[in-house]
Amino acid sequence: MKGMDIPALEVFVAAVEEKSLSKAAERANLVTSAASKRVAELERHLQRTLLQRHGRGVEPTPAGALLYQRAKAILRAVQLAESAVQVYSAEGQAKIRLAANPSTILQFLPDRMARFLSQRDYVSVDLIEAHSYDIPRLLIDGSIDLGIYHANHPATGVTSLPFATDRVGLVVPIGHPLAGRAELFLEEALDYDLLGYFPRHSLDQFLAYIGQTVTRPPTVKLQVSNFETRCRMIREGLGIGVVPERIAANYLSSMGLVLLRLRDEWAARRFFLAVRDPVGLSPVVAELLAFLSQPA
Structure with missing residues (x-):
């Protein structure tokens, strides 16, 4: 053995912490x-006894105790180095994991x-679609580098910045009894079937x-997650649906639909841009x- 290797140090550290070679x-x-x-x-490499073996397990000698402290620092440095390299793809491009709803x-x-990528050939972005309520957890877990979510207030455990706002509206087909209304509260539409997949992803x-x-739950007979598919279902008379206004605008004329403004306060949504900790971000993530x- 020419020198100390990482696997040997890992086993040694584990033996000290577990007080047992078997563990x-x-x-x-x-x-x-x-x-x-x-x-x-x-x-043998260090020519020092590092562990005292006895019937109850093992414990470090004075030399072993010193090596344990240094080995912990070495292993932590290796872990940080591996994490740093993970921000690059196999081809050597800087990689960013971005999750958004x-x-x-x-x-x-x-x-x-x-616009961002057109000026940065050295960057690749892994864009992950996720529910808003999952994104703070993904940041805390270290599964993503950046996240964009909507909520009434910034999530705890992460650092959030204001990002954007939008509104959701009610989409109905032309000729629907509500189609002549310019705006309404959702309460006024509860006599009609509502297509699901809501701004909070489940009826509850x-x-x-x-x-x-609302004074009673809406009647939901069909759940449709994709916005375009939801609008097609509305066109076919399978129900009316809550859709972000900007997205609904793409389908109104081509599908014969009408967008009604919802007067409810919750129809206005806030989006937040978040990171787990702004200190120590890789340069490309900070960029x-x-x-x-x-x-915008």
Whole structure:
């Protein structure tokens, strides 16, 4: 063995922390004999006894205790180095993991991402579609670098910046009894079947979101997540639906639909741009954060 290697240090650290070579072997997915061999090779290389073996397990010698502290720092540095490299794709491009809800992806990101990427050949973006209520958790878990979500208030546990606002409206087919209305409260439309997939992604969550603004739940016979498909279903008379106004505008004339303004306060939505911690962001993630933070 020419020198200390990372797997041997990992087994040694585990043995000190677990006070047992067999438990250290379990942590490293090794058999006990293999874990013992790695520690023995480490001791042979350093020409020092690092662990005292006894009937109750193992404990570090003074030299072992010193190595344990240094090994922890080494392993942490290796972990940080691996994390740093992960921001690059296999081809060497800087990689950013961005999650956003469907409304954001359709309404706000195409133009902005086109402008951002057109000037940065060295960057690739993995754009992930996710529910707004999942995005803060994905940030906290480290599964994504940036997230855009909508909520009444910034989420806890992450750093959020104002990003955009929109409104949802009620889409009905031409000729529907409500089609002549310019605006209304959702309460006034509850006599008609409502196509699901709501701004909060399930009927129960939607009702919690809108609070006491309706006196009874809407009748929902069909759940449709895709906005275009939802509008097609509305055209076929299968119900009326809540759709972001900017997205609905793409389908009104071609599908014979009418968009009614919802007067409910919850129809106005706030979107937030978030990171887990703005300190220590990779340069490219910080660059995209600054770019998206600018007014559209």
